[in-house]
Amino acid sequence: MSDDAVTSKHIVLYSPSRRVKLETPTAEFDEAVAILRTEPGTRKYLLGHLPATMTMEESKERRESRSKDPKILDFSAYVRQEDGSYELGGSTGVFNIDTIQNTCEAGILVATKYQGKGVTAEIFYALWTYLFEERGFHRVTLETAMENAPMRGWLERVAGVRQEGTKIECWADKAGGWTDVASYALLEREWKASIKARLEKRIADRK
Template identity: 40%
Template sequence: MAEVALYTPDKRIRFTLPSPAEDEAIAKLRTDPINRRFLRFLPESVSAAQVAHFRETRSKDPRNLDFVISYLDDEGNYQFSGVCNVFLIDETHLWGDAGIWISSDRQGQGLTTPIMYLLLEHVIEQRGLHRISFQTGIDNAPMRGWLEKAAGIRNEGQFKNCWKEPAGGWLDVMSYGVTADEWVDRVKPTLQKKMKERGVGLPKEEA
């Protein structure tokens, strides 16, 4: 693939393609109880070897675009901070589903906005996708709040009994979507403003 590394304008967030170097970190990310609390249907145990197989399989499918997220620390080193992707990409209708996992030790640091900005900017403006959708459990208040309030991404409805719960029963899932026009006209300016306010992703606005 042509993409080697993507950066936010301030270089604090970097996307790279998954490699064997991150297999262990991704295995820990996927099994972290904090990260699994809203994705309870995922396996409780995942090995680095399983992550490697998953990575290699997905890399052969052109419908998947996976990135490793790194954050530039104060010492000038990029640290593993999570993963994000767009999957089930439809090249005919130019749409895909997006997902994001931020490491639990990086949550609450204002990284969701610049990560989503970089991902959406790339797939819409560079890859030419017309529409991106997001799905999250109805109980995932933090993600729903970010999509609805922070980013202003449109709520498209609720899927009844969509995800199977390991303990029994089913969970409703909320669906959100953003088109290329909505990205340019509303969502992108909103995220840029928030990044400037926080000083992450874009240079902080002077008082």
């Protein structure tokens, strides 16, 4: 699913419908990324991870530092508009990349205006296709707050991803409290056997 013209450092991926494009972050969207990461809708279940405020310079510094870390691969997620242009609609990527075990942890943010509109399926389809079919990863893990019912429901009922466990009081919430975390994982064989087809159907049904 990657663009034929990409280099090892600049990657472009598309969902099957091409409604969603993933691209390694670029400077022109630093301000838009700062807005995305501080939206109340994206921060709701990630108060201990996302800032309440973020400047364009802070967004730039984050992009540049993460691009140099071999254990991180970030993507900005763009949603195609009616005129054919693409608007920043979220972000995804992987971290804790282990090239010995061929494992990584994935994350996602979806802009408030695109939540509940089928964007998650297209983002993860493009990402997981790349990870399993082009990069040869064996295992991808995901974590989300136990109280994040929309994300947990999507992982379990839409994608069919396994919940492997619960981590009690795992995330600090920056307000003196703690959040329990649900841990999920999918293997390459699970992706090829069922999850890929489930997401393809989900995407096709929403056209």
